[in-house]
Structure formats: structure tokens, C-alpha cells
Amino acid sequence: MNRKFQAIVVGAGPAGASAALGMARAGLDVALVERGNFPGEKSMFGGLLHRMTSLEELFPDFWLRAPLERHIAKKGTTFMTAESSFHVQNETTNFSRTPYNGYTCFRPRFDRWLAQEAQKAGATLITRALVEDVIIRGGKVSGIKILREGGILEAPVVIAADGVLSFTALKAGLRRPKFNVGQMAVGVKALIDLPKEVIDDRFGLSGDQGFANEYVGCTGGVRGGGFLYTNYDTVSVGLVLHLGSLRESGKTPYDLMNSFLEQPQLAKLLKGGRLLEYSAHVIPEGGYDMIPELVGDGILVAGDAAAFCNATGVNLEGINLATHSGSLAAKTVIAAHGEKDFSKKGLSRYKALLNDSYVMKDLKAFRHAPHMLHIDRIYQEYPELICSMMEHIYRIDGTPKSSISKLLLRELKEKVGLKNALSDIFTAWRAL
Amino acid sequence: MNIDEIFDYTSFTIDREPHIILDPTVCAGCVQRGCVNSCPARCYSYNETEGSVTFVYDGCLECGTCYIVCDRNAFTRWGYPRGGFGVAFRMT
Numbered sequence: 431m432n433r434k435f436q437a438i439v440v441g442a443g444p445a446g447a448s449a450a451l452g453m454a455r456a457g458l459d460v461a462l463v464e465r466g467n468f469p470g471e472k473s474m475f476g477g478l479l480h481r482m483t484s485l486e487e488l489f490p491d492f493w494l495r496a497p498l499e500r501h502i503a504k505k506g507t508t509f510m511t512a513e514s515s516f517h518v519q520n521e522t523t524n525f526s527r528t529p530y531n532g533y534t535c536f537r538p539r540f541d542r543w544l545a546q547e548a549q550k551a552g553a554t555l556i557t558r559a560l561v562e563d564v565i566i567r568g569g570k571v572s573g574i575k576i577l578r579e580g581g582i583l584e585a586p587v588v589i590a591a592d593g594v595l596s597f598t599a600l601k602a603g604l605r606r607p608k609f610n611v612g613q614m615a616v617g618v619k620a621l622i623d624l625p626k627e628v629i630d631d632r633f634g635l636s637g638d639q640g641f642a643n644e645y646v647g648c649t650g651g652v653r654g655g656g657f658l659y660t661n662y663d664t665v666s667v668g669l670v671l672h673l674g675s676l677r678e679s680g681k682t683p684y685d686l687m688n689s690f691l692e693q694p695q696l697a698k699l700l701k702g703g704r705l706l707e708y709s710a711h712v713i714p715e716g717g718y719d720m721i722p723e724l725v726g727d728g729i730l731v732a733g734d735a736a737a738f739c740n741a742t743g744v745n746l747e748g749i750n751l752a753t754h755s756g757s758l759a760a761k762t763v764i765a766a767h768g769e770k771d772f773s774k775k776g777l778s779r780y781k782a783l784l785n786d787s788y789v790m791k792d793l794k795a796f797r798h799a800p801h802m803l804h805i806d807r808i809y810q811e812y813p814e815l816i817c818s819m820m821e822h823i824y825r826i827d828g829t830p831k832s833s834i835s836k837l838l839l840r841e842l843k844e845k846v847g848l849k850n851a852l853s854d855i856f857t858a859w860r861a862l
Numbered sequence: 863m864n865i866d867e868i869f870d871y872t873s874f875t876i877d878r879e880p881h882i883i884l885d886p887t888v889c890a891g892c893v894q895r896g897c898v899n900s901c902p903a904r905c906y907s908y909n910e911t912e913g914s915v916t917f918v919y920d921g922c923l924e925c926g927t928c929y930i931v932c933d934r935n936a937f938t939r940w941g942y943p944r945g946g947f948g949v950a951f952r953m954t
Contacts, residue, residue, distance in 0.1 A: 558945030677896035684865040708871040711954040712926035738926035
């Protein structure tokens with residue numbers, strides 16, 4: 431297969447499909463290239479889709495059209511030890527009104543849907559096509575070579591949306607050959623089936639309402655955290671583990687996962703559930719500091735490939751940034767076709783659009799958040815401190831009570847050490 | 863969850879050729895072996911008597927962990943399976 435297009439998108443995930451959709455709707459002849467049997471077959475995420483304003487521009491009734499599971503009505507955080515947990519939660523009826531604030535979904539369904547929408551708009555979807563090489567002529571990216579029928583696809587511009595490891599960006603010289611292990615995490619996830627009524631009862635939900643919960647202290651001291659998201663009649667539960675810390679710990683993701691699933695308070699919530707699917711994927715968590723070159727001659731980088739992922743500790747955002755960057759890449763390419771300029775300079779409009787959007791503004795604002803997440807005591811000692819303190823506060827055992835401040839000081843001395851606590855407060859203050 | 867039963871949970875279309883190939887001479891000198899503990903699918907194993915690391919590609923989730931944790935670039939090849947092969951998520 432040898433063909434010329436007006437633009438090529440590598441990777442039919444949320445970033446790539448959004449880019450292809452935007453360009454196809456503007457009448458460009460676009461190839462959307464995917465290595466899976468269908469878009470979404472290789473896609474994995476925790477399970478939470480934040481609100482995507484860029485897709486709402488393309489689909490004003492997004493929540494009625496997209497294959498979603500539940501909308502997020504309730505969000506919580508649980509500090510956890512092997513025996514105890516302390517839980518805080520926010521729920522508001524506002525989150526059950528459209529436009530919804532977030533959803534759960536399955537990527538093999540969602541990504542496939544979005545790519546089909548790009549196809550309906552006129553994009554050419556090419557599946558089972560692994561990109562073997564990037565064609566560079568006269569210093570300019572001018573196409574790709576795919577490992578399927580030895581095909582060459584040519585276009586004046588390529589959008590690399592091929593995920594966190596982006597070999598397209600690597601081959602075009604836009605990303606460094608070696609990643610920093612301290613800027614990467616791996617997410618592992620178990621999909622567990624439970625009847626809808628059981629999920630509604632256990633998590634206090636009704637209709638299409640969903641629950642999103644994050645866990646701290648459930649990773650055996652490894653930097654990272656846990657998550658639980660309710661789907662329609664399944665629950666996504668898993669861990670995010672920072673790779674530098676995981677490697678050093680000598681622990682395995684599946685053993686940590688089993689300890690998490692067996693923690694007594696979590697085990698109750700999942701009781702009777704059967705494991706349907708196990709999956710894993712690397713997450714770019716370095717934030718602003720790990721963003722590669724975003725623009726080259728004839729090439730743009732979007733989504734995870736551009737490390738557009740915001741792990742602030744509260745929300746874990748990725749797909750919303752991916753779809754937004756994909757849409758901005760599309761706008762850039764549409765303009766570039768108008769001006770017939772696909773040089774690095776001509777395509778630099780993409781950077782300006784990104785800088786003007788929440789994608790870059792948020793990544794800049796939380797630039798130092800990853801440093802705070804490197805306080806190792808967050809992952810064990812502090813959750814232990816919180817759980818132990820709350821247990822003392824609630825416990826009635828016939829002995830006189832100490833004041834909460836005395837209790838906190840004693841627990842802090844015992845579990846963390848005062849010097850460490852002060853240094854952590856300082857680090858957190860600087861990071862945020 | 864038993865990681866040895868990964869084929870009961872997750873679907874794979876296994877190719878004839880491995881998509882990741884290790885250089886045994888590089889692995890032989892490695893004491894860190896981050897791949898062995900970090901791989902979420904337990905594709906890597908260490909043989910103490912031979913001092914060698916082996917990779918079995920059948921149950922690879924294509925997550926990218928080994929590509930990141932290996933400091934010695936021990937890969938003769940590190941790529942994804944050919945189009946249509948490898949892991950196939952149904953729901954996740």
C-alpha cells in the first residue's frame with residue numbers, strides 16, 4: 431500500500447483520533463494509523479475519563495453519544511494501612527448534572543468509537559499497521575513506513591500520537607532515547623465483575639452515578655497509590671507505582687496488587703467479584719519537565735507521546751489533555767495547509783495554542799508537584815499516622831483522653847520524626 | 863489474583879517471533895535486574911545457577927516497564943508485536 435495523504439496520524443487513541451476527527455471534518459484527507467486489530471485494543475488506563483471540553487465542542491451531546499459506563503458523582507480519598515483506613519469524600523448533586531465532570535469507560539469501546547467518528551468524517555483508518563520507520567527527506571518528516579504490505583504513506587505532516595513511548599517522536603529526533611525512570615510510573619489494573627445493584631448498594635449510587643476513589647498507603651511503601659472506579663456492572667481497581675521506587679523495592683506489581691485487594695476494608699467492597707481482565711501500562715508522570723520537543727519540520731507530538739499527563743496527587747489527568755492536544759494539533763495542521771507551510775516554524779502555532787490552553791497552563795502550574803510526590807513518607811508513614819490518630823480519637827477505653835494536638839505531636843514523633851515532618855512540610859509547600 | 867493464570871484473564875494473539883530480544887551478555891553482568899521484579903506480567907525470570915535473565919513474550923502486556931527500568935539497554939530489539947498480534951484488551 432503506497433498512498434499520499436494530506437496528514438498522517440500515528441496512533442488511534444484519544445489524541446490521535448481527536449486530531450484525525452478535527453482534520454477530517456475540515457475536509458483534509460487524513461490517514462489514522464493503528465497497530466491494534468481495532469482502535470482501543472492496546473489501550474489501557476485506570477478508568478477515569480475527566481470532562482473533555484474539546485470533545486464537547488465536536489459533540490455537544492457527548493455524554494449521550496459516547497460509549498460511557500457511569501458519570502462520576504462522588505469522589506473520595508482513602509488513607510490506608512494493612513489494617514485500617516481513613517476516608518474523605520465529596521459528593522454533590524451538581525456532579526450529576528450535564529455537562530458531567532467525568533466518566534468511567536472502557537478504552538477498547540471508547541477509542542474505537544472516537545476513531546469511527548473520525549472515519550465517518552472521512553478519515554482513512556488503517557489498522558494492524560505497526561510503524562516501522564519515519565521517512566525523513568531533506569531534514570523534513572514526509573511520511574511513514576508501515577509493517578503491513580511494506581506500505582509507504584506520505585504526507586507533508588505527521589502527528590505522533592503513538593503513546594507514552596512514542597517511537598515516532600524518537601525516530602523523528604524529538605524525544606530523548608532514554609527515559610528517566612524517576613519520571614515514569616506503571617499502572618496495573620484488575621477489572622472485577624459485580625452486579626449493578628450490588629455496586630449501587632455498596633457505593634451508595636443510583637442510576638448512572640459512579641464513584642471514583644484514590645488510595646494512599648496501599649503500595650507497601652513504594653511511591654504510588656491505588657484507585658477504584660465503578661463501571662456499570664464492573665469495578666476497576668488497581669495501583670500506580672513509580673518505576674524508580676518499584677525497581678528499588680524489589681517488590682512485584684502483582685504481589686502489591688494482591689495485598690491491596692486483600693486489605694480487609696477493600697476486600698469487603700469487592701467481595702464476590704470475579705477477575706475479568708488484568709492489564710498494565712506505563713504512565714508519563716514527570717509533568718512539565720519531561721515534555722519532549724513538540725514540533726519539528728513536518729511533525730507534531732500529542733497526547734501521552736508528548737507526556738501530557740497531570741498527576742497532581744488529586745486528579746490524575748491524561749485523556750482530557752490528550753484529546754485537547756489532538757484537537758489543537760488538528761487546528762494547526764488545517765492552518766498549515768492554508769498557508770502551505772509545514773516547517774517547524776510554520777507548525778509552531780501548535781505550541782502557542784497549547785501555551786494558551788489549560789494543557790500547558792496546568793502542567794506549568796503543577797510543574798513542581800512531582801517533587802512532592804517524591805516524599806517517600808507519604809506512601810506509608812503519613813497514612814499510618816492519620817489512621818492511628820483517628821483510631822485514638824474514636825477509641826473509648828476508660829483512660830483519660832489527651833488533646834488532639836498532643837496526640838498529633840506524639841504520633842508525629844513516633845511515626846515520622848519532627849525533623850522529617852518539618853522538611854516534608856517545606857517540600858510540599860515549595861512544590862505546590 | 864494469580865499472575866501465573868494471566869492467560870485466563872487477558873487475551874493474547876501470540877506471534878511466532880518475539881517482539882523483545884535480550885542480549886544475554888549484557889544481562890549476565892547486571893546485578894540490578896529491575897525487569898524481573900518490575901514487569902507486571904512476570905515475563906522476566908532470573909536463573910541463579912546460570913546467572914541469566916530470560917524473557918518470555920507470550921504474556922507480555924506491552925506496558926513498557928522493562929524499556930524504562932533497564933539501565934543497560936540490554937535489548938537487541940525492543941518493539942511492539944506486529945500489527946494484529948500481542949495483547950488484546952477486551953474491556954479494561
